[in-house]
Amino acid sequence: MIKAGLKIVPEYWDEGLECISPVQMLEVRTLKMQKHLRYAYRNSAFYKKCFDEAGLRPEEIRNLEDYFQHVPFLKHKQMIENQNARPPFGDFLCVDIKDIRRIYSSPGPLMMPFSKSDMDAYINATANGLYICGARRGDIVDVTHAYQWDLGGTMVDDGFRRLGCAVIPGGPGMSRTHIHIMKHLGVTVIFAFPSFAIKLAETAKGMGINPRKDLNVRLIIIKGEEIYGENDKDILAEEFGAEVREMYGGAETGFVAAECPYGGGLHCFTDSIVEIIDPFTGQASAEGEGGEIVTTDLSRTAMPVIRYRTGDLIERLDVEPCPCGRTSPRIKRIVGRIGDIVRVKGVYLIPDTVKQIIRTHDSLGKFQIVIGHSEGRENLLIKVELSDPKNNQGIEQLLIDDLRAVMRLKAKIDLLPFGSIGQDAPIVIDKRIH
Amino acid sequence: MIKAGLKIVPEYWDEGLECISPVQMLEVRTLKMQKHLRYAYRNSAFYKKCFDEAGLRPEEIRNLEDYFQHVPFLKHKQMIENQNARPPFGDFLCVDIKDIRRIYSSPGPLMMPFSKSDMDAYINATANGLYICGARRGDIVDVTHAYQWDLGGTMVDDGFRRLGCAVIPGGPGMSRTHIHIMKHLGVTVIFAFPSFAIKLAETAKGMGINPRKDLNVRLIIIKGEEIYGENDKDILAEEFGAEVREMYGGAETGFVAAECPYGGGLHCFTDSIVEIIDPFTGQASAEGEGGEIVTTDLSRTAMPVIRYRTGDLIERLDVEPCPCGRTSPRIKRIVGRIGDIVRVKGVYLIPDTVKQIIRTHDSLGKFQIVIGHSEGRENLLIKVELSDPKNNQGIEQLLIDDLRAVMRLKAKIDLLPFGSIGQDAPIVIDKRIH
Structure with a gap:
């Protein structure tokens, strides 16, 4: 024993x-x-x-x-x-x-x-x-x-x-x-x-x-x-x-x-x-x-x-x-x-960083990063699902602030109803490539 | 070397x-x-x-x-x-x-x-x-x-x-x-x-x-x-x-x-x-x-x-x-x-034995073993596909003789056109069970 x-x-x-x-x-x-x-x-x-x-x-x-x-x-x-x-x-x-x-x-x-x-x-x-x-x-x-x-x-x-x-x-x-x-x-x-x-x-x-x-x-x-x-x-x-x-x-x-x-x-x-x-x-x-x-x-x-x-x-x-x-x-x-990393406005953006920020807000769902350019300048758009669009509570500004603090990048935010972003949708859409 | x-x-x-x-x-x-x-x-x-x-x-x-x-x-x-x-x-x-x-x-x-x-x-x-x-x-x-x-x-x-x-x-x-x-x-x-x-x-x-x-x-x-x-x-x-x-x-x-x-x-x-x-x-x-x-x-x-x-x-x-x-x-x-073996007229019949015999004749295709009973006696029927039914050439009697020689069983033979027996058809149909 x-x-x-x-x-x-x-x-x-x-x-x-x-x-x-x-x-x-x-x-x-x-x-x-x-x-x-x-x-x-x-x-x-x-x-x-x-x-x-x-x-x-x-x-x-x-x-x-x-x-x-x-x-x-x-x-x-x-x-x-x-x-x-x-x-x-x-x-x-x-x-x-x-x-x-x-x-x-x-x-x-x-x-x-x-x-x-x-x-x-x-x-x-x-x-x-x-x-x-x-x-x-x-x-x-x-x-x-x-x-x-x-x-x-x-x-x-x-x-x-x-x-x-x-x-x-x-x-x-x-x-x-x-x-x-x-x-x-x-x-x-x-x-x-x-x-x-x-x-x-x-x-x-x-x-x-x-x-x-x-x-x-x-x-x-x-x-x-x-x-x-x-x-x-x-x-x-x-x-x-x-x-x-x-x-x-x-x-x-x-x-x-x-x-x-x-x-x-x-x-x-x-x-x-x-x-x-x-x-x-x-x-x-x-x-x-x-x-x-x-x-x-x-x-x-x-x-x-x-x-x-x-x-x-x-x-x-x-x-x-x-x-x-x-x-x-x-x-x-x-x-x-x-392959997931992209360089936007001279800064490396890792999608996971965006995910970490979005995850801190319970009301948010799936997201998508869209990189475009207009008038010779690059721009960054984050589309993100929101559970209750009527109850926005200033979440848009919160996200902009968080993203700027962590990534040193200014992004536009597009809040969408749940289900707007498909399960298999790409996480990054880089429109500069086309 | x-x-x-x-x-x-x-x-x-x-x-x-x-x-x-x-x-x-x-x-x-x-x-x-x-x-x-x-x-x-x-x-x-x-x-x-x-x-x-x-x-x-x-x-x-x-x-x-x-x-x-x-x-x-x-x-x-x-x-x-x-x-x-x-x-x-x-x-x-x-x-x-x-x-x-x-x-x-x-x-x-x-x-x-x-x-x-x-x-x-x-x-x-x-x-x-x-x-x-x-x-x-x-x-x-x-x-x-x-x-x-x-x-x-x-x-x-x-x-x-x-x-x-x-x-x-x-x-x-x-x-x-x-x-x-x-x-x-x-x-x-x-x-x-x-x-x-x-x-x-x-x-x-x-x-x-x-x-x-x-x-x-x-x-x-x-x-x-x-x-x-x-x-x-x-x-x-x-x-x-x-x-x-x-x-x-x-x-x-x-x-x-x-x-x-x-x-x-x-x-x-x-x-x-x-x-x-x-x-x-x-x-x-x-x-x-x-x-x-x-x-x-x-x-x-x-x-x-x-x-x-x-x-x-x-x-x-x-x-x-x-x-x-x-x-x-x-x-x-x-x-x-x-699970494949059946006992017919007191003799064990192994489907593979039947297969071996049928395979010796080039003109024959798929087969099916049907065991039935009538008037209190068991009977054995072998259905088998034949490529050219007009050219039978006494194959029925040859099969009967081969089966008797190898299996010690007398069987009836039913010659059918090719394609009559489905790919997934059971090899043995035991009608005595019903």
Whole structure:
């Protein structure tokens, strides 16, 4: 018998790495980075060419400052063009096909080969992330991500098993089947997109099952969709009576960050270099400022992905110490994708910022950003649904003031009845393009 | 450098077990069987009750004869009833939930928990089967089975990776995407249902891609649907210019047999006991006779499945030595499911037998078996489509003679024009039931 209250599960998956001192981390990372650049240069024709064209030799990159200044970025489009020119893997592949264990593919097509050691490193990193989120050996887990083509489902499945969980490979869709099985098995952890987790709660209620009382879910781990509703986590926590934690990653990067029980952002994993850049200039964002996430996975052997521009925009990286004891910086909120940003009157406008402001007013609904130009000048119009147009209460002026304060932009406001903006209507209409 | 022609891949996955002498096999299996029965009796309330009710103690089962005579059968329905009465695993579970790594579920619901050691044994057995079929390290494999809920896709994926293949978790559907990726990656092995593999060939041709010339597929491993067309293997081999091999298994049993390059049936794996019984009497079928497959997996620790009646009917077990050197008996053709058999005039009629006879005549099409009774006697009518009714050429009498010779049944024949029998028409109409 184990004494009540005795902590039998260690707090960390890999305490040495998760709680490493920043000074030590810098040393470890610098060495790994140097080794990785040399490996890529020696084994991949792509990186050799890339570095040679930049007049750079890996030996010259002595520290992270050099790395941030000189190593070329890698864009999604470059990878696809290179692979399509020389299928299947372009000039990227660094190992023999006999050492490949999985090949993921995303539209393009973009092929992502993983060697045995890559799989091992990724499964370990994924398990580590799920552990940070709070999953533990003995949990019964329903994985609702797709298992087809893409990295998501199978990698999470492998990660949970590495952790010692009992995994149900449920996959997407079939929400009634999910609910039946959650109830029958007493599922304790769900891995899902936020929208699908909310759908599961609705499905349960439609079946006369109270997700909070009749199900046994204690933890929901979400992988954020590009932008999910600000309140989605609270809604889910309330509906299921469960904790809600988040992981971040993509097909090209694997998982790179996970949220600890303190909920103050997503801890970056130690085997990746995560940086935040200004997506327009490519320069490092100032400390505490937002921008685009750029990653290098230092464990990747089959197809190194170095200084990959994810296209994901975050609010900022938090480098303050976390009460959980982990020392890595935390990603605060994903706020959008590169394609969503527009430049208006010399200022970058991120739709999510507008959304945050509108969400503070209960009476407002969906919105749309229209950028136009007249008489040689750009103008900004925000269309937004209002629940009770007769009861305007000066909301128009409030919005104008809020938008000016936060975005430093003057906008016109067009208040419309609820239902005026379609569910699938584009969030940004840029009339300057036509 | 490796010398040309030097065999670098061993012929067997586990030569010691695959080529074991029948005498040694009997010893190994007897010991494993005894150990497994004692384990199940001691750890599972279900088997304790089952054995106790049969007045049996595991210690009394000293050899396989005892086992075949005394150990109770397990039916699908029993498992579901027991689990539904005491969810989630009924009285079956023998291990702590912390030792479970996967839970598969099929409609019922029927839950199949696998422990870490079960997973390991199953992945190894699956890898062994895929190896027998001819898959090798370095193959690029497209797994087209579903990864959701059921054992199929994820287990095959694990098995191929264990073998050292590069796995694409393609899953079912999206046949155009499969073809695109097969072409781009130079896929060498496909794992598929026969019908889906045929669909892939058709899809390719529709896209202007010749599966034989433009794709690189050298091996197709099929998991037979209940009854697939007799010529499906030949069609597939011809369409893709590839070898076609088969594996047998199910959600409850895992994979239990695989076909070697000699193509003379599916070698049973050594860690299962496979028997053939008369589905009506439960007695062992005579050597060389067909019947229902009953299996016991001797490696299963989380939920032992002992003397499980699969409901699958086979032509026979072939115990003749195989030129490949493997010593285990081979399953010859799955010919149907229990529900398909009917008893007419005291004889068991398997629709597939009728199909085999009709297929020998090129001019014949779809058929239907009608069982009726008049004047207190049962009668059998075979309706069958004929391409050219004017050119009967005594086919009616030929059919009557063939059916009598093979089935020991006298049937009336009703020859109909092509298209008379609908695609979804039932194969058997039993008028005695009404």
